[in-house]
Amino acid sequence: MSIEVVGLTKRFGTFVAITDVSLRVETGELVALLGPSGSGKTTLLRVIAGLEIPDAGSILFDGQNSTDRRIADRRVGFVFQHYALFRHMSVFENIAFGLRVRPRDRRPTRADIEQRVHRLLDLVQLEAMADRFPSQLSGGQRQRVALARALAVEPQVLLLDEPFGALDAKVRKELRRWLRRLHDDLHVTSIFVTHDQEEALEAADRVVVMNQGRVEQVGTPSEVYARPATPFVYDFLGDVNLFRGRIERGKAYIGPLEFDAPGHADREARIATLYIRPHQLEIDRVGNGEQQFRARVARVNPAGPFVKVDLVAEWGDPVRVELSQERYLALALEAGTEVFVRPKDMSIFIA
Amino acid sequence: MRPRLRRHVLPGFGLSLGFTLSYVCLLILIPLTGVVLRARSITWPEFVASVTSERALAAFGLSLGAAVVAAVVNGVFGLLVAWVLVRYRFPGRRLIDACVDLPFALPTSVAGIALTTVYSPAGWLGQQLAPLGIQVAFTRLGVIVALTFIGLPFVVRAVQPVLEDLDREIEDAAASLGATRWQTFRHVLLPSILPALLTGVTLAFARALGEYGSVVFISGNLPFRTEVITLLIVARLEQFDYAGATAMASMMLGVSFLILLTINLLQAWSRRRGALA
Numbered sequence: 001m002s003i004e005v006v007g008l009t010k011r012f013g014t015f016v017a018i019t020d021v022s023l024r025v026e027t028g029e030l031v032a033l034l035g036p037s038g039s040g041k042t043t044l045l046r047v048i049a050g051l052e053i054p055d056a057g058s059i060l061f062d063g064q065n066s067t068d069r070r071i072a073d074r075r076v077g078f079v080f081q082h083y084a085l086f087r088h089m090s091v092f093e094n095i096a097f098g099l100r101v102r103p104r105d106r107r108p109t110r111a112d113i114e115q116r117v118h119r120l121l122d123l124v125q126l127e128a129m130a131d132r133f134p135s136q137l138s139g140g141q142r143q144r145v146a147l148a149r150a151l152a153v154e155p156q157v158l159l160l161d162e163p164f165g166a167l168d169a170k171v172r173k174e175l176r177r178w179l180r181r182l183h184d185d186l187h188v189t190s191i192f193v194t195h196d197q198e199e200a201l202e203a204a205d206r207v208v209v210m211n212q213g214r215v216e217q218v219g220t221p222s223e224v225y226a227r228p229a230t231p232f233v234y235d236f237l238g239d240v241n242l243f244r245g246r247i248e249r250g251k252a253y254i255g256p257l258e259f260d261a262p263g264h265a266d267r268e269a270r271i272a273t274l275y276i277r278p279h280q281l282e283i284d285r286v287g288n289g290e291q292q293f294r295a296r297v298a299r300v301n302p303a304g305p306f307v308k309v310d311l312v313a314e315w316g317d318p319v320r321v322e323l324s325q326e327r328y329l330a331l332a333l334e335a336g337t338e339v340f341v342r343p344k345d346m347s348i349f350i351a
Numbered sequence: 352m353r354p355r356l357r358r359h360v361l362p363g364f365g366l367s368l369g370f371t372l373s374y375v376c377l378l379i380l381i382p383l384t385g386v387v388l389r390a391r392s393i394t395w396p397e398f399v400a401s402v403t404s405e406r407a408l409a410a411f412g413l414s415l416g417a418a419v420v421a422a423v424v425n426g427v428f429g430l431l432v433a434w435v436l437v438r439y440r441f442p443g444r445r446l447i448d449a450c451v452d453l454p455f456a457l458p459t460s461v462a463g464i465a466l467t468t469v470y471s472p473a474g475w476l477g478q479q480l481a482p483l484g485i486q487v488a489f490t491r492l493g494v495i496v497a498l499t500f501i502g503l504p505f506v507v508r509a510v511q512p513v514l515e516d517l518d519r520e521i522e523d524a525a526a527s528l529g530a531t532r533w534q535t536f537r538h539v540l541l542p543s544i545l546p547a548l549l550t551g552v553t554l555a556f557a558r559a560l561g562e563y564g565s566v567v568f569i570s571g572n573l574p575f576r577t578e579v580i581t582l583l584i585v586a587r588l589e590q591f592d593y594a595g596a597t598a599m600a601s602m603m604l605g606v607s608f609l610i611l612l613t614i615n616l617l618q619a620w621s622r623r624r625g626a627l628a
Contacts, residue, residue, distance in 0.1 A: 101534045
């Protein structure tokens with residue numbers, strides 16, 4: 001089922017949680033709502049689910065206006081951040097709940113329910129846990145029970161609120177890959193909320209970046225990462241160095257340096273902020289006089305796949321650079337080393 | 352080799368258990384044993400006669416019946432009051448919250464006088480009810496009203512913290528799975544509140560069973576009709592029939608103990624199901 005959100009606004013008292021948000025999710029897509037806390041992503045998800053009533057705007061499921069339909073009638077599966085499992089019910093009963101509360105004429109038979117629950121338990125790899133209670137499960141297992149419970153009612157849309165937020169880093173990574181594979185098998189239109197850019201970029205077909213109740217950018221993971229539409233998106237999706245400078249007639253200036261800025265050829269002189277990711281900076285021990293600035297190494301952290309080098313630029317600002325391990329060994333960097341830094345690529349946003 | 356001791360963060364199991372046992376003995380067991388011993392000063396046939404006299408049985412019946420009804424009424428409406436106090440924010444909420452404790456704080460005799468004044472046929476509420484053919488003061492209904500009055504705080508205060516701890520997401524989850532409001536209450540909320548609700552109802556019941564002060568005024572103390580067992584015991588004492596009084600008291604003690612024990616076991620059972628859950 002496709003989902004369309006048009007001009008949605010939701011206030012809590014005087015606090016405006018989302019402002020005029022429009023969004024389209026195609027059938028079978030897995031979309032991430034990404035943003036910092038307070039950006040309105042969870043509110044948007046809850047409004048789509050029918051757990052909150054919007055102050056303005058509408059929600060269309062498959063082109064049909066569903067704004068006023070109750071959550072029970074929307075055929076939406078919702079997975080809550082803290083799982084919201086029923087503590088007094090076993091895993092089996094939790095998953096069967098949605099089937100058992102159906103009106104008698106639509107309720108599957110007892111044997112049918114049993115079969116379906118076991119199929120779901122198999123799907124989430126918890127066959128052995130059917131008789132356990134939620135308190136006897138690990139966080140990752142609870143999350144999978146919550147997912148199975150939501151899937152039991154055969155939803156047309158699956159909504160997940162920070163599904164891996166409360167888990168430790170390793171389990172998060174495993175689970176998000178598993179969720180991606182599961183989605184590839186089931187193809188249920190799904191939206192998940194996260195504040196973890198890595199999670200959004202890795203698992204989703206498309207990413208919706210939100211900030212202060214508005215959508216900043218919508219795009220595939222590579223689009224939003226490589227071509228951020230706003231400074232906020234740039235900043236939020238990974239580390240970035242900010243340089244204060246100016247642009248004038250196709251040239252950008254940082255301190256004494258001059259770069260080509262082809263996108264801004266017709267501009268009069270303006271103050272601008274230049275965004276450069278750590279891996280877009282190159283370090284050399286000797287200067288070649290071209291588009292380089294001087295810096296001094298403050299700290300080196302070689303742990304991990306890339307070496308992170310913190311520098312102090314000649315005008316005093318801190319700069320972070322990421323190098324390959326090979327390059328790091330070739331340069332023989334240590335704290336105090338004087339180096340030359342060359343930006344390979346950058347994005348410019350006019351202040 | 353020294354046996355390995357299990358270390359606890361807070362030490363002093365032996366000392367605190369010893370203290371607890373002596374405290375309970377001194378405060379509860381010894382006085383109650385006194386009651387039973389005192390009752391033994393009469394012969395068995397006398398005991399039976401005293402306890403099974405028609406008047407005593409009627410009083411027993413009323414005490415038990417009225418206490419049960421009052422506890423159940425409190426169970427339903429106390430839960431409702433607690434729900435409203437926890438879930439909704441409205442002007443005067445704190446005030447109502449504080450009012451709930453008044454039946455605790457008020458001397459029961461004062462409560463009895465107040466209730467009697469209000470519910471007597473000439474009183475405020477009695478006046479309204481009289482044309483409907485309902486008389487509260489000096490009837491069994493009055494006894495129930497008094498017992499409900501004093502029992503309310505027990506249920507509200509027992510249930511309130513549990514309701515505050517309930518995760519709202521649980522209700523959202525039930526709704527998203529298609530449950531109706533009633534199904535959500537019956538299958539999701541009630542099982543979580545039940546142990547606390549049972550505790551509250553039990554306390555209200557126990558309190559109602561032993562209540563004297565507030566009932567003495569509103570019931571009118573008509574033997575066979577509105578006389579509760581606590582009143583009968585006092586009546587016996589006033590007639591210097593100590594043996595009869597203690598006989599009834601020990602009977603009452605036995606029955607109360609059995610009922611409370613049953614409820615406790617029931618609760619342990621429901622909690623075991625809940626604790627696993």
